[in-house]
Amino acid sequence: MSILPGIDSTPTTNELFEGTNEIHKLEIEKGYEWKVEVNAESKLVIEVKSGIAEIFGTELANDIEYSFYNNKFSILAVEDVSLEWRCPEIPEQKLMIGENKTAKYVYNLHFSLEKMRAASFDGPKVMIVGGSNTGKTALARTLCSYAIKYKSYQPMFINLNPEEGIFSVAGCLTATPISDILDVQSTIWGHSMTSGATMLHSKQPLVKTFGLEHIKENQDLYLATLKQLSEVVKLRLQNDVLVHRSGCIIDTPPISVMDDDLTELTTTFKEFNVNVVILLSDEQEDPLLTKLNDKLSTISSSFNLLRLPILSGVIERDDVFKRSLQRLAIREYFYGSPSVVLSPYTIGVDFEDITVWRPINFIENPEETSQLLPTQLLPVEVKPTTLQHALVAISYADRKANESNVQLAPTLGFGLITEVNDKRRKLRILLPVPGRLPDKAMILTAYRYLE
Numbered sequence: 001m002s003i004l005p006g007i008d009s010t011p012t013t014n015e016l017f018e019g020t021n022e023i024h025k026l027e028i029e030k031g032y033e034w035k036v037e038v039n040a041e042s043k044l045v046i047e048v049k050s051g052i053a054e055i056f057g058t059e060l061a062n063d064i065e066y067s068f069y070n071n072k073f074s075i076l077a078v079e080d081v082s083l084e085w086r087c088p089e090i091p092e093q094k095l096m097i098g099e100n101k102t103a104k105y106v107y108n109l110h111f112s113l114e115k116m117r118a119a120s121f122d123g124p125k126v127m128i129v130g131g132s133n134t135g136k137t138a139l140a141r142t143l144c145s146y147a148i149k150y151k152s153y154q155p156m157f158i159n160l161n162p163e164e165g166i167f168s169v170a171g172c173l174t175a176t177p178i179s180d181i182l183d184v185q186s187t188i189w190g191h192s193m194t195s196g197a198t199m200l201h202s203k204q205p206l207v208k209t210f211g212l213e214h215i216k217e218n219q220d221l222y223l224a225t226l227k228q229l230s231e232v233v234k235l236r237l238q239n240d241v242l243v244h245r246s247g248c249i250i251d252t253p254p255i256s257v258m259d260d261d262l263t264e265l266t267t268t269f270k271e272f273n274v275n276v277v278i279l280l281s282d283e284q285e286d287p288l289l290t291k292l293n294d295k296l297s298t299i300s301s302s303f304n305l306l307r308l309p310i311l312s313g314v315i316e317r318d319d320v321f322k323r324s325l326q327r328l329a330i331r332e333y334f335y336g337s338p339s340v341v342l343s344p345y346t347i348g349v350d351f352e353d354i355t356v357w358r359p360i361n362f363i364e365n366p367e368e369t370s371q372l373l374p375t376q377l378l379p380v381e382v383k384p385t386t387l388q389h390a391l392v393a394i395s396y397a398d399r400k401a402n403e404s405n406v407q408l409a410p411t412l413g414f415g416l417i418t419e420v421n422d423k424r425r426k427l428r429i430l431l432p433v434p435g436r437l438p439d440k441a442m443i444l445t446a447y448r449y450l451e
């Protein structure tokens with residue numbers, strides 16, 4: 001048979017299937033895990049046919065399709081698992097499947113926390129510490145999922161890493177009572193109350209805006225924000241017996257972004273009354289363990305400090321991927337996810353209708369150091385160069401409140417300034433819910449989002 005120019009031979013059946021949405025079958029042996037990486041342009045669909053599989057401690061239901069995009073996670077086979085998956089961009093021959101060597105440590109830790117919950121009304125306050133990509137967030141998520149799995153606990157998950165958005169956009173510190181199952185498909189763990197009706201129970205985070213991306217840009221403001229969050233958490237624990245008994249799971253920023261003196265960690269330890277500290281490290285004699293012990297012992301004499309190996313499900317992430325997660329968190333806040341589509345609302349306002357403040361960034365503007373208090377907010381002039389495409393936090397403080405009240409106020413929600421028209425002195429702001437723009441002061445965050 002003659003061959004058309006440019007075509008070398010008839011494709012084989014395998015080649016015909018390549019690049020299509022073919023359904024693949026996969027068996028994962030008990031104790032093994034599949035490390036999955038899906039980029040933003042592709043979609044992976046997984047359906048567990050039999051056995052128990054979990055993602056970050058949350059079990060996948062059998063015969064239900066789960067969809068993932070722009071995500072990195074591991075599927076752990078708690079029992080032998082048989083599943084079906086489809087994703088044209090993932091080659092079947094290159095699946096990363098390996099033994100999970102750290103699940104047993106996570107179980108042991110969970111059962112120790114359960115004992116503490118059973119023994120006292122004052123639940124454990126766990127602080128997870130370690131380098132970047134050691135599995136701190138994954139451990140926190142797994143411990144929260146395990147805590148609610150068999151008993152009606154409501155652990156408070158606290159995110160102190162402003163580079164990560166969990167139930168919120170990045171740039172904030174949050175505390176969220178985990179009252180129900182977490183969404184395995186979501187990189188921000190699920191939806192918050194702003195989303196309205198959702199498939200899974202939506203969570204209600206307590207949010208404090210730091211506004212900057214890196215702690216070093218204004219460490220004093222970071223510590224002040226952390227203390228303010230701890231006050232709100234204390235109040236919640238006092239008034240909610242269930243959360244009090246369930247305790248707190250605190251995820252901290254990578255050790256490399258904090259100061260060598262461990263100021264951020266000692267402050268967290270003190271402010272949240274931490275009594276269990278977990279260091280994720282593969283070094284048997286990690287000097288950080290001794291340093292932590294020395295520093296924390298000066299604050300309290302009753303705490304447990306443990307080292308756990310770096311979680312075996314960890315997948316390397318680069319800055320580009322982390323940034324894509326921050327963008328995704330902003331997009332999901334306003335527009336929802338493919339399973340929960342939201343309808344945000346754009347309003348037009350006059351320049352005079354808004355008051356915006358910004359935190360001082362000592363790395364970008366070192367000259368601002370001199371006469372100002374580091375935690376002071378500065379007024380922002382409304383103009384395209386300062387506000388175009390900016391993500392702003394809407395605080396609970398009145399629009400005309402003074403700057404210290406704005407700094408102390410909790411966060412009501414976020415808006416995205418999509419257009420700043422200098423000639424007409426008008427702005428367009430995207431809000432997650434319809435209605436008038438709340439007459440509240442705003443804080444400019446370091447994040448921009450171009451739709």
Ligand SMILES: Nc1ncnc2c1ncn2[C@@H]1O[C@H](COP(=O)(O)OP(=O)(O)OP(=O)(O)O)[C@@H](O)[C@H]1O
Pocket residue numbers: 056072073074130131132133134135136137138139161164252253254311312313314315316317
């Ligand atoms: N079972 C798992 N355990 C740990 N990490 C996992 C697991 N499955 C997937 N990962 C992935 O490994 C990557 C790193 O994990 P994680 O975010 O928990 O680390 P981290 O220590 O919190 O990092 P950072 O401090 O830089 O934010 C993430 O993309 C996470 O989704």
